[in-house]
Amino acid sequence: MRRLIVIASALLFFTLLFIAFWVSRRPKPVALIPSLTGQVEYCLTCHVDLAEISPSHPVKTFGCVICHGGERLALDANLAHSSMRGGKNPADFSVVQASCGGDNCHSGSAVTFHDEIQRSTTSIQDTYAGAIALIRFTFGDQPDLLARLATRAIEDPQSTSGITSLGLFVPSQAASPSVRLFGQNCLICHLSAQPYEESQYFRFTGCAACHTPTQPPEINGPSVGDPAKIHKLTTAMPYTQCDTCHNRGNYDLRTMTFQPRPDNPTDRLHHYYQPISEFTKCEYTLDCVDCHTRTEAMGDGSLYSSKFDVEYTQCRTCHGTLTDLPPTRTLTDPNDLAFRMATLNPVVDLKLGDTILVTAKGEPIWNSRLLPDGTYQMVGKVTGQTFTFRPVKGTGCKQDPSNQTAASCHQCHSVQR
Amino acid sequence: MNERWSEPSISRRDFLKLARTAFLTAGGLLGLAGLWRFFSFQAEPSAPTDFDLGPATAFAPGSRTVLAQVPAILLNTDKDFVALSLICPHLGCTVESKSDGFACPCHGSRFDLQGRLVRGPAARSLTPLRVETSTDGHLHVYTS
Numbered sequence: 001m002r003r004l005i006v007i008a009s010a011l012l013f014f015t016l017l018f019i020a021f022w023v024s025r026r027p028k029p030v031a032l033i034p035s036l037t038g039q040v041e042y043c044l045t046c047h048v049d050l051a052e053i054s055p056s057h058p059v060k061t062f063g064c065v066i067c068h069g070g071e072r073l074a075l076d077a078n079l080a081h082s083s084m085r086g087g088k089n090p091a092d093f094s095v096v097q098a099s100c101g102g103d104n105c106h107s108g109s110a111v112t113f114h115d116e117i118q119r120s121t122t123s124i125q126d127t128y129a130g131a132i133a134l135i136r137f138t139f140g141d142q143p144d145l146l147a148r149l150a151t152r153a154i155e156d157p158q159s160t161s162g163i164t165s166l167g168l169f170v171p172s173q174a175a176s177p178s179v180r181l182f183g184q185n186c187l188i189c190h191l192s193a194q195p196y197e198e199s200q201y202f203r204f205t206g207c208a209a210c211h212t213p214t215q216p217p218e219i220n221g222p223s224v225g226d227p228a229k230i231h232k233l234t235t236a237m238p239y240t241q242c243d244t245c246h247n248r249g250n251y252d253l254r255t256m257t258f259q260p261r262p263d264n265p266t267d268r269l270h271h272y273y274q275p276i277s278e279f280t281k282c283e284y285t286l287d288c289v290d291c292h293t294r295t296e297a298m299g300d301g302s303l304y305s306s307k308f309d310v311e312y313t314q315c316r317t318c319h320g321t322l323t324d325l326p327p328t329r330t331l332t333d334p335n336d337l338a339f340r341m342a343t344l345n346p347v348v349d350l351k352l353g354d355t356i357l358v359t360a361k362g363e364p365i366w367n368s369r370l371l372p373d374g375t376y377q378m379v380g381k382v383t384g385q386t387f388t389f390r391p392v393k394g395t396g397c398k399q400d401p402s403n404q405t406a407a408s409c410h411q412c413h414s415v416q417r
Numbered sequence: 418m419n420e421r422w423s424e425p426s427i428s429r430r431d432f433l434k435l436a437r438t439a440f441l442t443a444g445g446l447l448g449l450a451g452l453w454r455f456f457s458f459q460a461e462p463s464a465p466t467d468f469d470l471g472p473a474t475a476f477a478p479g480s481r482t483v484l485a486q487v488p489a490i491l492l493n494t495d496k497d498f499v500a501l502s503l504i505c506p507h508l509g510c511t512v513e514s515k516s517d518g519f520a521c522p523c524h525g526s527r528f529d530l531q532g533r534l535v536r537g538p539a540a541r542s543l544t545p546l547r548v549e550t551s552t553d554g555h556l557h558v559y560t561s
Contacts, residue, residue, distance in 0.1 A: 006433050009440035016447035023454075033464065035509035040460075056523045061510045104508055104538065112538060334527065334536035343525025 029075060034063030041065050041072035043080065054233040056344060067099050088228070091207035093121055093192050100207065113337055116298060120191065120207060122156050123299030123310075128190040130306040132169050135186075138253070139176035147305035151190050159302040166303060181256035188258075189245045196248075202227045203244040210297065215240035217382055219271040235345045236382045239272060239287045247273050269415065278407075278414040280315075282389070287382045291318065293363045294341075315409045317359055318368065318376065320391045321401060328370055329362070330355045338364035347379045470556040473498070483514055487558055489546055490514060500546040500558045501532040507539035519543065 030044040043064040052058060057067070065072040067090050074080035086092035090099035096117055101107035108114030124130050129147035136142040136149070149169035157164055171183020187193055191209045195201050203209045214227035217238035224230060249260040265271035272284040289297070291313050304310055320326040331338055331354050341364065342350045348367055350356070355370040357378075368378045371388070378387045392399065400408060427435070468487050476482055476498070482491045488503040488511050503519070505512050510523035518535065519528040527535040532543030547559040 003433060006437045006440070009437050009444060013440040013444040013447070016444050016451070020447055020450070035504060035511075058510060058523060061508060061523065114538070339536060340525055340538070 032063055035061050037066055050231055053231050089204045089208050093206040096206050118301050119298040122303055124304050124307050126191040129166055133305055135182045136179055139178045141174055141176050141179050156303050161302040161304050163303040185256050186251055201244050201248055210237050213241050237289050238382045242288045278410040280413040289381050314404055316404050320393050325391050325393055327358050328355050329358045338366035341366045345381055347384050466561045468558045472554050473550050473556045498548045500548045502544040502546050506541050
């Protein structure tokens with residue numbers, strides 16, 4: 001009996017000793033009470049060294065949980081991560097409303113420019129409705145180019161384009177074998193699609209596909225490290241990020257297979273876009289986002305059949321024509337979108353009274369400015385480089401006024417490749 | 418050569434008794450330590466709402482003093498003390514004091530020198546805070 005008591009007391013002692021050892025090895029909780037939520041969260045216990053995701057989302061204000069979800073009081077990694085939204089990517093469109101939405105965040109009113117979620121989830125970059133319509137029309141599965149199907153079924157009663165809903169594209173239900181192959185091999189570009197695994201194509205999905213730069217900003221630029229661990233949001237998207245979808249290669253319509261780029265570019269001019277393309281100097285020295293606007297990239301909240309319905313930036317947007325100067329706007333309203341955009345990416349110091357270029361739809365090209373001598377200045381949103389240029393009006397340009405496509409300008413201004 | 422085991426200095430019974438006592442004592446101490454740790458746990462203290470700024474005379478007329486610990490700015494006007502919260506009414510970032518007013522570093526909201534909204538995305542002006550002078554002449558700012 002005495003021996004049993006000794007054994008039991010020894011077991012009790014060693015059990016308690018093990019518990020004390022286990023508890024002592026647990027990290028000391030690091031509490032954070034974000035000013036936005038006022039609720040304590042312990043994520044920084046393990047993630048204290050994580051870089052701020054952006055100046056607009058300081059961790060002291062937002063914390064982690066409001067965007068990422070998760071169990072804010074848990075100290076065990078598995079438990080803490082068990083209810084995270086979208087895994088490592090809360091900006092995936094399947095969860096973006098809960099992660100990034102809210103009237104004051106990204107699903108508010110268009111009037112206050114808080115409608116990014118509505119725009120991007122109806123944009124042609126996510127619906128892929130244009131490509132689907134084009135392929136189905138080409139192979140006889142629909143009679144015209146009007147979009148009917150998308151990567152997911154979507155209703156948009158507020159759409160002003162005449163298309164208020166799109167059905168789900170189910171490749172297996174397509175009549176044409178080519179359309180079925182298209183669905184099988186080619187639905188990897190839209191914003192909700194998982195990208196190819198190769199690192200040069202890696203991007204996240206949803207908003208982060210563009211706003212989390214997973215690629216070095218320049219060809220042969222310094223590595224960004226493990227792209228899957230990048231914790232960054234930016235409005236200064238380098239062209240290399242656009243290239244994760246737009247410059248990887250081509251699709252062979254005969255076999256409906258992806259053909260990677262065959263070239264091995266070593267400089268920006270050759271890397272920038274398809275090897276067959278022509279460029280003026282500004283087209284490859286600037287980044288895509290320097291000219292293409294948020295509406296072109298994210299859409300305007302309506303459903304469309306083609307990217308040509310939403311892409312409208314042309315050479316004349318900045319350079320004008322022989323008869324007209326490019327449209328401009330003098331900033332008189334402190335709530336002008338231009339100020340908001342310039343705050344998020346402060347490469348220019350905009351002031352009331354500045355005159356900036358605007359698109360034909362009135363969107364501010366906020367990184368531009370009309371100079372007193374009648375020339376224009378543009379600052380690269382990614383590079384910070386300053387470019388000065390003249391309008392076409394008053395020059396000896398021989399342009400055809402009725403033809404304002406880039407190809408027309410390339411006839412004289414393209415760079416030898 | 419005959420070799421004999423020497424007699425142990427402690428009997429087997431006494432050894433077991435000693436071991437039992439030692440294990441139970443150590444286990445009891447560990448258990449007590451665990452209980453102490455459990456009952457002494459303190460939740461995160463709630464944020465203070467009353468800030469003693471010291472003597473009111475320390476703030477000269479016309480002065481504008483940033484109170485980082487609140488965060489707020491204390492204005493000594495000709496008539497009275499006025500405190501404005503530096504928490505941006507948009508999403509709660511701390512606004513920065515500038516020569517022409519206040520600017521939110523997160524989303525660019527601007528406020529004039531009196532804290533009135535100049536531009537969004539904030540939809541209202543900076544929040545005024547209650548300021549009182551206590552009987553000992555100290556200024557107190559209250560955030561709620």
